Amino acid sequence: MKILRRGSTGSLVSMAQLALKRSGFYSGRLDGIFGTATESAVRYYQYSNRLAVDGVIGDSTWRPLEKYIKGYFRYTLKKGDTYWLLANKYGTTVDAIKRANPDLNANFLKIGQVINIPYGYPVVPTEIPYSYELAALVAEGLRVRYPFIGYSEIGKSVMGKSIFCLTMGKGSKSLSYNGAHHANEWITTPVLLKFAEDYAEAYSAGGSIYCESAEKLYNETKLYLIPLVNPDGTDLVTGAVDGGEFYSRAVNISEEYPNIRFPDGWKANIAGTDLNLNYPAMWEKAKELKYQRGFVSPAPRDFVGEAPLSAPESRAMYDFTLSHDFKLIIAMHTQGEIIYWKYLDFDPPRAFEIGEKMSENSGYPLTVTPEYSSYAGYKDWFIQEYNLPGYTVEAGTGVSPLPLSQFEKIYRDNLGILAAGLSEV
Numbered sequence: 312m313k314i315l316r317r318g319s320t321g322s323l324v325s326m327a328q329l330a331l332k333r334s335g336f337y338s339g340r341l342d343g344i345f346g347t348a349t350e351s352a353v354r355y356y357q358y359s360n361r362l363a364v365d366g367v368i369g370d371s372t373w374r375p376l377e378k379y380i381k382g383y384f385r386y387t388l389k390k391g392d393t394y395w396l397l398a399n400k401y402g403t404t405v406d407a408i409k410r411a412n413p414d415l416n417a418n419f420l421k422i423g424q425v426i427n428i429p430y431g432y433p434v435v436p437t438e439i440p441y442s443y444e445l446a447a448l449v450a451e452g453l454r455v456r457y458p459f460i461g462y463s464e465i466g467k468s469v470m471g472k473s474i475f476c477l478t479m480g481k482g483s484k485s486l487s488y489n490g491a492h493h494a495n496e497w498i499t500t501p502v503l504l505k506f507a508e509d510y511a512e513a514y515s516a517g518g519s520i521y522c523e524s525a526e527k528l529y530n531e532t533k534l535y536l537i538p539l540v541n542p543d544g545t546d547l548v549t550g551a552v553d554g555g556e557f558y559s560r561a562v563n564i565s566e567e568y569p570n571i572r573f574p575d576g577w578k579a580n581i582a583g584t585d586l587n588l589n590y591p592a593m594w595e596k597a598k599e600l601k602y603q604r605g606f607v608s609p610a611p612r613d614f615v616g617e618a619p620l621s622a623p624e625s626r627a628m629y630d631f632t633l634s635h636d637f638k639l640i641i642a643m644h645t646q647g648e649i650i651y652w653k654y655l656d657f658d659p660p661r662a663f664e665i666g667e668k669m670s671e672n673s674g675y676p677l678t679v680t681p682e683y684s685s686y687a688g689y690k691d692w693f694i695q696e697y698n699l700p701g702y703t704v705e706a707g708t709g710v711s712p713l714p715l716s717q718f719e720k721i722y723r724d725n726l727g728i729l730a731a732g733l734s735e736v
């Protein structure tokens with residue numbers, strides 16, 4: 312992680328504050344502002360952990376703090392340790408420890424063996440803004456707690472960050488959900504990550520998700536989640552990237568669009584291509600419409616790119632989709648509390664019926680996409696390519712980036728949509 316010190320701001324600072332809070336060294340606000348309170352917490356943490364006390368979060372301070380974000384730590388077994396004693400000591404459960412150590416037998420523990428111990432809290436934070444770094448640590452934490460979650464990289468962003476995919480299920484029907492094509496719609500990332508955690512927990516515990524047996528869903532389907540399609544753009548919006556060559560170029564681009572707030576109004580990838588206008592589904596038509604409005608070169612939003620799939624992020628999604636056999640996709644966006652299900656005159660079998668179920672579960676009406684944003688999106692391309700159900704969900708209301716104060720409602724509403732995809736596919 313980049314070095315954080317007094318005066319630093321943004322989502323990485325919020326993440327560090329959360330780690331300090333969870334470690335018991337900070338009780339202030341998770342406001343993303345590295346002020347005196349955060350600095351004293353860092354000093355106190357460093358002093359207590361026998362680190363050099365400088366109040367700065369560099370590698371040596373972040374390394375031991377990181378585990379509070381991943382939600383587990385490595386523990387060396389001592390004489391007399393049992394899962395039961397450890398669970399009590401660290402506020403977790405025997406089941407959670409067993410799950411996080413699938414290769415060990417609780418009855419044959421050896422002194423000196425190193426095991427994973429999950430903390431008692433959920434892995435996915437929903438009270439702080441997201442960065443690529445946070446999403447990646449959370450993904451790792453989820454996989455340790457729930458080793459049946461698969462992981463793969465589907466491609467890399469402009470800046471070389473991993474666009475990762477989490478897989479769950481062993482069924483024959485594949486489906487895929489993605490979030491944060493648009494940078495300032497990053498709240499969809501924790502929605503999908505939390506869904507993964509709730510689904511994994513329900514599956515492990517023999518529970519249900521939105522009234523459906525998680526085990527049944529897990530056995531019948533295979534879910535591919537890409538929670539963060541646009542990691543660089545998200546980092547730009549939440550302040551995790553606030554310097555360097557790519558940042559300077561984005562600033563230059565934004566200066567040509569004084570009416571679009573920076574970085575809050577940024578939807579594109581960091582090079583200024585709107586990823587959800589970069590798919591080969593009437594791309595020329597999208598280009599014509601956006602050019603008419605003046606978006607003829609890299610911009611914070613609405614620039615369709617030099618050609619279809621010119622951006623590495625949309626190219627990765629396209630290649631990934633072609634190499635699978637998805638029966639249904641959902642692309643999560645904000646905002647509007649509506650579900651778009653149509654592309655041109657395509658009428659995929661059961662698309663309306665499944666959409667109605669999603670609508671019923673969420674209260675979001677099924678809506679036909681307005682002409683201005685009808686082309687070149689991921690969902691558009693998916694429907695055109697396969698004639699199968701594809702949905703763009705516009706979660707929440709207000710102006711993106713939506714505040715985290717909406718998270719709970721957004722999650723509650725969308726849980727029924729995400730569950731309906733699994734049960735109806």
Ligand SMILES: [Zn+2]
Pocket residue numbers: 493496587644645
């Ligand atoms: Zn969007």
